[in-house]
Amino acid sequence: MLRTLLAPRLVALHLLVIGVLVSFTFLGRWQLGVFEASGAPRRAPDPAPVAVTELTQVGQHVGGGAISRRVTATGTYDAANQLLVADRVADVAAPGGRAAKGSGFWLLTPLRLTDGTVVPVVRGWVPTAADPAAAVPEGAVTVTGRLRPAEQTDDVMRSGNLPRGQVATVSTAELINVWPDARVRDGFVVATAQDPPSRVTPVAVSPPTEGGGFTWRNLAYALQWWIFALFAVYMWFHFVRDALRGQRERERDSEEPQPAEPAAHAEA
Incomplete structure (x- = not known):
């Protein structure tokens, strides 16, 4: 064989x-x-920045087509109501909460527009709450950034009660209670540039994507x-x-005995 x-x-x-x-x-x-x-997400068209008031409203959710769009907003920061989003890294897509415990803070500052409404702005990231860069600039500022939908309060696994002035998520429903006197527009802006310039570390935010077929x-x-x-x-x-x-079959045939030849007839 x-x-x-x-x-x-x-x-x-x-x-x-x-x-x-x-x-x-x-x-x-x-x-x-x-x-x-x-089937992987692909980069979608990334139009030029538009005023944040064109894509956000008070009491209305940010539309899917507006997510990660570039926007601009001009107003003044409300330093007294700045919040720290605890346990975050300098990337808006990275997990927060218990998964990033002790990693740092987002600076979440209300930006009051000329019409009196408020846009939550993630100005940047600091490693500690006492970082000098967390100081809020005075006067009018112009922010350029990308619009993000409000986070859900259960988007992260919380690691316990947070100190006063800190939150775990950027949730419009929560901010309405924290800033009761403000007319808060839905969603939040992740700042990519500011005039006058900011000293904080920018939080990375991706451009818009669309699902592939x-x-x-x-x-x-x-x-x-x-x-x-x-x-x-x-x-x-x-x-x-x-x-x-x-x-x-060939081996079997070779092993079978050959028939004997008939003896020759004696000559008469």
């Missing part, structure tokens, strides 16, 4: 099938990767390559089985 399997013709077949399996498996995995990548054709291609690989194994099995069967 081993001699048959290692015959030159079958060795060539084994090598061919191995090459086919490796190639078709990688081709299928490549097509599967293309399929998976097609899966290209099911690539998934079909992946399955097709793998089916071809299975078919190659199926054909290899049949070729090897036939070779072994033929070898057994």
Whole structure:
């Protein structure tokens, strides 16, 4: 049996099938990767900044198309009502709460616009509550940043009660209670620039994205390559089985006794 399997013709077949399996498996995995990548979020168009009043309202949620849009806002900060968003890193997409306990603070400051409404602004990040950079600038400021939807109060795992002046999330529903005299617009702005300039560390915020659509054709291609690989194994099995069967038949025929030749008739 081993001699048959290692015959030159079958060795060539084994090598061919191995090459086919490796190639078709990688081709299928490549097509599967293309399929998976097609569903990943992609960068959406990023229009020029607009006034924050065009995208936010008092008592109305920020629309999906406004999320991460660039906005500008001019007004004065209300230093007396500044809050620290506890246990945060300098990235708006990073988890907060218990997952980032002791990592630092976002500076959340109400910006009062000329119409009397208030826009919550994450001015930046500081490592400690006593950082001198947390001081609120006086006078009129112009903030440029990206608009974010209000966080839910259960978006983070809280690590206990926070000191006065600190919150765990940037929740419009919570801010309405913390700033009872303010007409708070929904959502918040993550500042990327300020005039006059700020000394705090900016909080990273991503541009808008849009969901990708899966290209099911690539998934079909992946399955097709793998089916071809299975078919190659199926054909290899049949070729090897036939070779072994033929070898057994030849060996059986060689072992059977040959019939004796008839004796020659004596000459008359």
